[in-house]
Amino acid sequence: MNALTLPDIASQNTRQVVPLEWVGMCGIALPIVIDGQQLTAKVDAGVSLDDAQARGIHMSRLFLALEVIESQGLNPLLLKKVLQRFLDSHDDLSICAYLSIHTHLLLKRPALVSPLSGWKSYPVTIDASLKNGMFHVELKVEVEYSSTCPCSAALARQLIQQQFVNDFANKPLQHAEVLTWLGSSQGIVATPHSQRSTATLQIRLDTELGYLPISSLIDEAESALATAVQTAVKRADEQAFALANGQNLMFCEDAARRLNVALKVAQGVKGFSLKVVHAESLHSHDAVAESRWNWRAQ
Numbered sequence: 677m678n679a680l681t682l683p684d685i686a687s688q689n690t691r692q693v694v695p696l697e698w699v700g701m702c703g704i705a706l707p708i709v710i711d712g713q714q715l716t717a718k719v720d721a722g723v724s725l726d727d728a729q730a731r732g733i734h735m736s737r738l739f740l741a742l743e744v745i746e747s748q749g750l751n752p753l754l755l756k757k758v759l760q761r762f763l764d765s766h767d768d769l770s771i772c773a774y775l776s777i778h779t780h781l782l783l784k785r786p787a788l789v790s791p792l793s794g795w796k797s798y799p800v801t802i803d804a805s806l807k808n809g810m811f812h813v814e815l816k817v818e819v820e821y822s823s824t825c826p827c828s829a830a831l832a833r834q835l836i837q838q839q840f841v842n843d844f845a846n847k848p849l850q851h852a853e854v855l856t857w858l859g860s861s862q863g864i865v866a867t868p869h870s871q872r873s874t875a876t877l878q879i880r881l882d883t884e885l886g887y888l889p890i891s892s893l894i895d896e897a898e899s900a901l902a903t904a905v906q907t908a909v910k911r912a913d914e915q916a917f918a919l920a921n922g923q924n925l926m927f928c929e930d931a932a933r934r935l936n937v938a939l940k941v942a943q944g945v946k947g948f949s950l951k952v953v954h955a956e957s958l959h960s961h962d963a964v965a966e967s968r969w970n971w972r973a974q
């Protein structure tokens with residue numbers, strides 16, 4: 677048997693005449709390049725099957741169209757090119773093409789004070805679609821940070837004030853005695869609760885960009901929150917982190933608003949939907965806030 681005689685089931689007609697919204701492959705392993713960094717990715721590639729009579733799409737054509745991604749830095753224009761290839765290779769079958777790229781971006785982060793640094797891994801998904809000629813690119817990235825409850829902080833301060841009254845009422849204040857009291861857990865009797873928190877940012881990007889602004893958007897988000905989780909930590913770094921938390925007390929609403937304000941003015945952002953989750957240590961459920969701007973689910 678030679679290639680000419682191989683049966684081609686996909687090109688047959690189907691008995692059940694139904695168009696399909698998405699057909700393709702999920703979890704294709706692919707090396708990609710973002711910001712000059714070679715990363716491993718899992719890719720979902722698909723098209724709509726609008727010819728209701730056609731039995732199947734041509735999976736191999738989508739798979740081969742992905743090859744161009746491994747040698748070039750990812751950017752919206754390249755993604756559009758790949759999606760156009762999906763459609764060109766399914767001329768008579770499909771009018772919509774989809775690509776989702778799942779990866780982890782590694783960024784080296786300096787410590788707050790000490791001359792140390794370490795790597796942080798950020799889960800990233802890039803979703804691109806070409807539907808009836810309309811091209812969209814969305815970036816989804818998760819940023820972890822610490823949030824200290826402002827209410828808990830105020831309640832703790834009140835307990836400390838009360839303890840101060842108990843310990844120093846009707847007594848002449850001695851500087852040294854107060855200083856020792858401030859440095860003791862008998863004086864500072866209460867501490868507020870904090871939690872490791874996650875911001876999930878879904879961002880619709882400017883489709884004309886010649887680059888993917890992932891690391892700059894992460895930087896903007898972390899600087900808006902001011903309490904990003906750390907990598908290498910010595911005591912001096914931990915103390916600086918305690919100060920950053922104390923100066924940036926945050927309900928989930930505060931965190932969502934900070935991110936909203938920062939992303940609205942960030943370069944390349946056309947709209948967003950963001951969600952912050954504070955994994956509360958006060959109770960076993962989470963505090964959650966969402967915010968959207970120029971957003972319509974694609």
Ligand SMILES: Nc1nc2c(ncn2[C@@H]2O[C@H](COP(=O)(O)OP(=O)(O)OP(=O)(O)O)[C@@H](O)[C@H]2O)c(=O)[nH]1
Nearest residue numbers: 683684685686687699731732733734735736737738
């Ligand atoms: N459409 C479709 N193809 C599948 C599926 N599972 C496996 N395949 C296989 O994917 C392979 C590649 O399909 P095509 O791209 O149509 O391969 P081809 O006919 O050699 O390539 P062309 O000549 O370009 O059409 C075929 O061997 C299919 O059997 C499925 O669920 N749907």
